[in-house]
Amino acid sequence: MKILLVEDDPGDVELTRQALSESQLALDLRVVSNGESALAFLRQEGEYRSAERPDLVLLDLNLPGLDGQEVLAEIRSDPHLKLIPVVIFSTSSDPEDINNSYKLGANCYLQKPADLEENPVIVQCLENFWLNVLQLEHQFNQGFDGTESVLKECLRSPN
Numbered sequence: 001m002k003i004l005l006v007e008d009d010p011g012d013v014e015l016t017r018q019a020l021s022e023s024q025l026a027l028d029l030r031v032v033s034n035g036e037s038a039l040a041f042l043r044q045e046g047e048y049r050s051a052e053r054p055d056l057v058l059l060d061l062n063l064p065g066l067d068g069q070e071v072l073a074e075i076r077s078d079p080h081l082k083l084i085p086v087v088i089f090s091t092s093s094d095p096e097d098i099n100n101s102y103k104l105g106a107n108c109y110l111q112k113p114a115d116l117e118e119n120p121v122i123v124q125c126l127e128n129f130w131l132n133v134l135q136l137e138h139q140f141n142q143g144f145d146g147t148e149s150v151l152k153e154c155l156r157s158p159n
């Protein structure tokens with residue numbers, strides 16, 4: 001699975017790398033540090049001309065330049081990008097951030113764990129998200145929108 005992580009904090013990038021290294025899935029993680037680079041990567045422009053489109057975008061909200069919600073709005077308005085699943089991965093627990101993210105078309109909103117011990121739970125949720133939702137969505141190529149419920153269930157009972 002190809003993942004694009006859009007994150008400007010080097011510490012959060014490293015924590016995410018460490019967490020994802022525990023995954024049972026074969027992951028190819030690419031990282032950009034701002035919204036403009038994220039859009040260039042997704043649109044395969046400039047230095048990202050030969051970049052492969054990701055299967056999933058993990059998007060922070062608080063970014064320099066274009067913020068995460070602006071990036072999400074651009075992704076959803078671009079006919080070539082709008083079907084790429086986007087998971088907001090942010091420290092914010094503000095209900096307005098969460099609601100706006102869903103209104104803009106986020107597939108899921110995950111709050112970054114404050115504790116390193118919670119990282120395996122996040123990895124398990126992303127694995128379940130990929131295996132249980134995205135694979136079915138790609139297989140059937142229909143507008144299934146059960147992404148939020150699968151991730152919420154995973155967060156409730158990470159076995």
